[in-house]
Amino acid sequence: MISIAELSVDFGGVRPIDGLTVDLDAMVHGVIGPNGAGKTTLLNVVSGFTPPSGGSIVIDSIDVFELSADQRARWGMRRTFQTEQLVDRLSVFDNVLVMAETSLPRPARHDASMAAIEFVGLPSASVAAGSLNSLERRLAELARALVGGPKVVLMDEPASGLVGHETEQFGALVQRIPVELGAQVVLVEHDLDLVSTVCERVAVLDFGRLLAQGPTATVLAEPAVRAAWLGEALT
Amino acid sequence: MTRLRSLFGTSTIAAIAIAFVVALVVPMVLGSGWVATLTSCALYTLPAAGVGLLYGELRLASLTQIAFVGLGGWIALRFGIGFGWPLPVLVVVSAAVTALFGAALALPALRLRDLYLALVTLLVAASADVAFNAAGFPNGGSGFLGYQAFGDLQRLRRPAIATTDDGYFRLTVAVLVAVLLGLVWIRRTSLGRSWALIAQSEGAAASSGIRVTRGKVVAFAIATGTSGIAGALMAANLGQLAPSTFHVSNSLLLFALVVIAGSRSPAGWVIAALLYRAVPYFLSERGLNGHLATMLFGLAVMHNLISAPAGLADQLAGVTAKLRTRRAVAP
Numbered sequence: 183m184i185s186i187a188e189l190s191v192d193f194g195g196v197r198p199i200d201g202l203t204v205d206l207d208a209m210v211h212g213v214i215g216p217n218g219a220g221k222t223t224l225l226n227v228v229s230g231f232t233p234p235s236g237g238s239i240v241i242d243s244i245d246v247f248e249l250s251a252d253q254r255a256r257w258g259m260r261r262t263f264q265t266e267q268l269v270d271r272l273s274v275f276d277n278v279l280v281m282a283e284t285s286l287p288r289p290a291r292h293d294a295s296m297a298a299i300e301f302v303g304l305p306s307a308s309v310a311a312g313s314l315n316s317l318e319r320r321l322a323e324l325a326r327a328l329v330g331g332p333k334v335v336l337m338d339e340p341a342s343g344l345v346g347h348e349t350e351q352f353g354a355l356v357q358r359i360p361v362e363l364g365a366q367v368v369l370v371e372h373d374l375d376l377v378s379t380v381c382e383r384v385a386v387l388d389f390g391r392l393l394a395q396g397p398t399a400t401v402l403a404e405p406a407v408r409a410a411w412l413g414e415a416l417t
Numbered sequence: 418m419t420r421l422r423s424l425f426g427t428s429t430i431a432a433i434a435i436a437f438v439v440a441l442v443v444p445m446v447l448g449s450g451w452v453a454t455l456t457s458c459a460l461y462t463l464p465a466a467g468v469g470l471l472y473g474e475l476r477l478a479s480l481t482q483i484a485f486v487g488l489g490g491w492i493a494l495r496f497g498i499g500f501g502w503p504l505p506v507l508v509v510v511s512a513a514v515t516a517l518f519g520a521a522l523a524l525p526a527l528r529l530r531d532l533y534l535a536l537v538t539l540l541v542a543a544s545a546d547v548a549f550n551a552a553g554f555p556n557g558g559s560g561f562l563g564y565q566a567f568g569d570l571q572r573l574r575r576p577a578i579a580t581t582d583d584g585y586f587r588l589t590v591a592v593l594v595a596v597l598l599g600l601v602w603i604r605r606t607s608l609g610r611s612w613a614l615i616a617q618s619e620g621a622a623a624s625s626g627i628r629v630t631r632g633k634v635v636a637f638a639i640a641t642g643t644s645g646i647a648g649a650l651m652a653a654n655l656g657q658l659a660p661s662t663f664h665v666s667n668s669l670l671l672f673a674l675v676v677i678a679g680s681r682s683p684a685g686w687v688i689a690a691l692l693y694r695a696v697p698y699f700l701s702e703r704g705l706n707g708h709l710a711t712m713l714f715g716l717a718v719m720h721n722l723i724s725a726p727a728g729l730a731d732q733l734a735g736v737t738a739k740l741r742t743r744r745a746v747a748p
Contacts, residue, residue, distance in 0.1 A: 231620055255626035267621035269613040280614050283607040284626030326625060 183207045184228065184334065184368065189237030191223055191390075198223040200390035202237070209360035210367045212381030212398060214374070216410060220390040221370040222264070225336050228368075229261045230254050241334060256285050258333030258365075262340055266323040270312030274304060277311050278326045285330030298325040301362070302355060317348040324355070332365040341373040349373060353380045378402065386410065429601055432683065433594055440590040444583035452582050454698040456654060459589040461486075462690040463647035465675050466600055466683070467640030472672075473680030474604065474612040475636055478535040480668045481522065484545035485515045485641045487663030489648020494555040494658065495563050497573040504576045504653050508592070511649035512642040519641025523634045542665045549660035556657055572656030585654055592650060596643055597683045603639070612636060673714060677721045679728020688729055692717075 184206040191199040198220040206213075213221050226232035228239055230251030239246045246254055255261070260281075268277050278298055282291040299307045302321040311322060320340055327335050337356070341349045353376050359367050371377050377384060377398060384401050386393040388410045394401050401407055444452050464482035471477040489511035496502045496510060526537045556572070558565030574580075579588040603609050611632045614622040619629050652658055674692045679685025692714065697707030721728065 229624055231623070251620075251623035252626050252628050255624050259624075261621075261624035263618070263621060267614075267618040269610075269617045272610065272613055276610055277614075280607075280610045280627070281625045283610070 183241070184211075184366070185238075185240045186224075186228075187238050187240075189224075189227065189239065190235045191220075191227055191232060192235040198390050199227065199234070202387070202390060202392055204385050204392050204395060206366075206368055206385065208366075208381070208383035210356060210369065210381050212377040212384035213368060213370045213387065214372070214377055214384055215387035215393070218389075219387040221387055222338055223390075224387070225261070225338050225368070225370055229259060229336055252284070255281075258285075258331060259336070260327035260332045260334065260365075261336045262320075262323050262327050262338060264339045264342060266319045268311040268314075268319055268322055268326075270310065272311055273308050274299060274311055274314070274322050274325075275307035277322055278307075278329055281326045281329040294329050295325075298329045301325065301328060301358075303351075316343045317352070320344065320352060321355070328359070328363060328365070332363065335359060335365050335367045336370075337367065338370050339372060340369070341371060341376050349376050350379075352376075356380045374402065429598070429683070433598070436590055436594045440587045444586055449582055450698070450702070452586050454695055456582070456586045456589050457651075457694045458687075458690045459586070459593045460647045460651050460654070460690075461671070461693050462593055462686050463596060463650075464644040465671060465678075465686040465689040465693070466597060467643040468672050468675040469680040469682075469686045469689075470600060470640045470643075471636055472675065473682075473685075474609070475616050475633060477527075477633065477636070478531070478538070478672065479637070479640065480535055480539040480665075480672055481519075481542045481545070482640070482644050483663050483668040483671055484542040484665070485519065485644035486648040486651065487545060487549050487658070487660075488518060489515045489645030490652040490658045490663075491549070491552075491554055491648070492645070493649035493652040494573055497652065498555055498557050498571050499563050504649070507653070508646050508649045511645040513645070515645030515648070516638040516642035520634050520638040522641075523637035524630075527630060527633045527637070539665065539669070542668045546660070546663060546665045549663055553660070554652075554658040570657070573652050574656070575653050589650055589654070592646065596646060597686070600639075600643075601683060608632070608635065670711070670714070673718060677714065677717045677729060679730030682728065682730040682734075684733070685728045685730035 186202055186204050186206070189199055189202040190197065198218075202220070202224070213224065215221050223232060227234050228246065230246070230249065234247070241259070244257070246259070249257060275295055278295045279291060282295045286294055296307060302325045304318060304321050304325065311319065314322060324340070340352060344352060356367055356369065357380050359365050369377065369381055381398045383396060384398045385395040386401060386407050393410055394404050394407050443455055447455070464486050467482050467485075468479065471479045492511045492514050493507040497504070497507050502510070522538070522541060526534055529537055552562050553564035555563030556565060556570045557563065575585055576588070579585040611622065611627045614625060614627060615629055615632050622629050622632070671689065671693055674689040675686065678688035678692060692710070696713070697710045700709050701707040724732070
């Protein structure tokens with residue numbers, strides 16, 4: 183479970199996260215909100231790219247602020263990005279192997295990398311990442327995040343750039359992560375169909391604060407959420 | 418052979434074969450002037466490789482490579498003349514000390530990026546230029562600097578196995594091949610993969626558990642170490658060094674040439690060194706001012722921007738591939 187308490191982030195005069203307190207307690211937990219709500223900033227703070235101005239984040243009794251970004255990754259916190267970050271000239275295997283090399287002993291790296299590539303369903307490990315289509319690129323980046331026993335996988339809009347059936351395929355894969363790998367998934371996403379399908383619970387952010395949290399269907403039906411998200415008038 | 422091919426790739430094996438043929442044939446067919454010039458080209462391929470490693474792998478613009486050649490040369494002269502250390506030891510010590518200096522420079526400099534990193538490294542190169550002019554290069558004098566303006570000016574001797582120009586050319590090519598093989602091999606290791614991801618995105622690298630700063634510092638150390646090797650070999654080749662060889666403008670020129678020739682390819686590093694040393698010699702041999710080369714390089718930069726952003730080596734490889742395809746489809 184990820185326990186966030188009184189978390190704030192300041193960028194000069196802008197405060198994208200403003201005293202946020204929330205427990206991300208489901209094995210697949212969604213984080214949604216309109217543009218500028220602070221979702222990506224939250225992932226950046228959790229993964230160690232953006233320093234907080236106050237508050238705390240505790241995962242499995244560990245204060246993550248005591249670890250640097252790379253230490254968090256080696257501990258088991260993994261991350262995918264809005265624009266997937268693969269090295270085009272390296273093969274899929276080498277892109278995944280990079281993570282194995284920082285988190286696993288040498289004898290286990292090859293098999294673990296191949297297992298991750300098989301898990302996400304990529305047909306070939308030897309092709310250059312630059313030759314992959316949008317879905318395959320997402321899958322390859324996810325494979326890299328899943329190597330070496332991840333504890334938490336943070337995903338930032340993984341469905342962007344995917345079409346309907348690709349999003350469904352990706353969603354099914356996300357649901358397998360806690361079941362088969364035992365890792366918690368935090369999904370920041372605009373695609374509400376994907377969020378509804380895969381997230382047991384969801385937290386809604388608005389202006390850096392928690393607007394609502396609970397079971398996904400219940401939260402998405404709340405008038406305050408629909409007002410913030412869809413611009414519907416509160417009655 | 419199969420193991421070599423899997424370690425380095427077929428094109429690298431072919432390049433090694435070409436290097437050995439060149440080392441064997443050049444002294445037989447070319448005059449002493451060209452042998453000396455091509456020895457110089459082989460030496461300058463080493464700092465060009467350092468520039469290429471930093472810029473091609475990590476997009477770090479370092480303008481200190483020639484200054485570190487000077488530092489390597491200074492160390493080799495100091496310990497070679499002062500203590501009579503043999504060349505292999507001088508090469509290792511020069512590489513190690515310049516690598517340490519490179520790492521020490523990298524730690525604060527890598528907090529900066531792009532233009533600012535380039536400017537800081539340029540100022541370091543300018544400072545080294547001033548230091549070389551103020552201290553001179555060791556020539557048998559007393560004290561820490563080992564420099565004397567007058568008296569019995571001593572020179573560093575070449576090793577017994579390569580006392581002639583031809584022999585020293587072959588020795589230099591052999592060392593160059595060994596260093597380039599090392600660099601090609603490093604690119605295929607976990608360190609090389611981590612550089613690739615750092616260049617793609619430092620955030621993605623950190624979130625893959627890579628220690629980004631350490632990866633960059635190691636790259637700086639390796640790049641400056643190659644310059645140190647070049648400095649030691651140059652000192653033994655010439656016997657004595659002059660500060661003007663390591664003028665700050667030379668670092669700028671070499672950087673530009675590596676970008677023109679191709680920063681990611683060993684062929685690009687070799688072409689950069691040929692442009693740096695062989696083109697001016699070719700022009701001067703024909704009665705033209707060797708500095709005309711600098712104007713030609715300006716045109717080459719424009720060519721590079723328009724039609725060969727990955728460098729001349731990449732463009733040549735593309736032409737070769739096209740010719741092969743044409744030959745394959747020809748009836």
